[in-house]
Amino acid sequence: MSEPILECRDLAKHYVEGGRDVPVLKQVNLRVEAGERLAIVGASGSGKSTLLNVLGGLDTPTQGEVLIKGQRFSQLNDNQRGRVRNRSLGFVYQFHHLLPEFSAFENVAMPLRIGGWPEAKRTARVKLLLERVGVDHRSDHKPSALSGGERQRVAIARALATQPDCVLLDEPTGNLDKHNAANIHALINELATEFHTSFVVVTHDEHMARALDRVCVLEDGMLSTLS
Ligand SMILES: Nc1ncnc2c1ncn2[C@@H]1O[C@H](COP(=O)(O)OP(=O)(O)O)[C@@H](O)[C@H]1O
Numbered sequence: 452m453s454e455p456i457l458e459c460r461d462l463a464k465h466y467v468e469g470g471r472d473v474p475v476l477k478q479v480n481l482r483v484e485a486g487e488r489l490a491i492v493g494a495s496g497s498g499k500s501t502l503l504n505v506l507g508g509l510d511t512p513t514q515g516e517v518l519i520k521g522q523r524f525s526q527l528n529d530n531q532r533g534r535v536r537n538r539s540l541g542f543v544y545q546f547h548h549l550l551p552e553f554s555a556f557e558n559v560a561m562p563l564r565i566g567g568w569p570e571a572k573r574t575a576r577v578k579l580l581l582e583r584v585g586v587d588h589r590s591d592h593k594p595s596a597l598s599g600g601e602r603q604r605v606a607i608a609r610a611l612a613t614q615p616d617c618v619l620l621d622e623p624t625g626n627l628d629k630h631n632a633a634n635i636h637a638l639i640n641e642l643a644t645e646f647h648t649s650f651v652v653v654t655h656d657e658h659m660a661r662a663l664d665r666v667c668v669l670e671d672g673m674l675s676t677l678s
């Protein structure tokens with residue numbers, strides 16, 4: 452079997468609140484294969500965002516390991532972890548998290564600047580992505596001058612900028628109306644195929660979940676495969 456892109460083993464995450472230990476993730480095991488499109492569903496408060504943050508190296512687990520292309524996050528220092536996240540992972544959130552002072556173009560270019568891409572290559576890449584997600588005509592607009600759907604398109608372009616192996620999306624359409632959500636879902640499906648990138652999508656939308664390769668449910672701190 453080929454090496455998974457992203458993997459976690461016996462992952463646990465507890466929060467301490469008011470002196471009390473609150474287990475949110477108890478024992479989570481997951482393998483995400485190259486190009487696989489995975490949905491994670493679960494009740495509000497079941498720990499989906501916590502899981503995505505730990506998988507993305509934004510938060511550390513209480514127990515267990517996260518491996519990205521066989522590399523353990525816990526064995527990397529902060530610099531190395533930052534580099535791996537820049538190169539191998541992309542993130543999309545419910546609220547776009549774009550930088551308000553920067554244009555759509557500059558927002559998508561940011562991970563490439565951080566990754567040290569030369570300007571000509573960077574410009575070509577940003578143009579291609581903005582065109583592909585259908586917001587090239589809004590290139591110079593700041594996030595405040597974009598619609599909700601356009602902002603998420605820019606956020607998706609940014610997440611794909613460095614040609615990551617895996618994009619993690621936390622309720623990417625949770626803030627959109629039905630029509631816009633459906634368009635974004637279709638776009639995510641197309642992009643996953645075109646870019647051969649793995650997608651891990653936390654969603655409440657059953658229609659979206661069913662359209663992906665596999666659906667996992669997070670319940671009682673454990674993740675199981677539904678289909
Ligand atoms: N930083 C934190 N400190 C303490 N508790 C937290 C923290 N983040 C999340 N939680 C708790 O962990 C549980 C899971 O939260 P979350 O991962 O956001 O769930 P979901 O994304 O599935 O709605 C909730 O009960 C939440 O209150």
Ligand SMILES: [Mg+2]
Nearest residue numbers: 499500501621
């Ligand atoms: Mg959440």
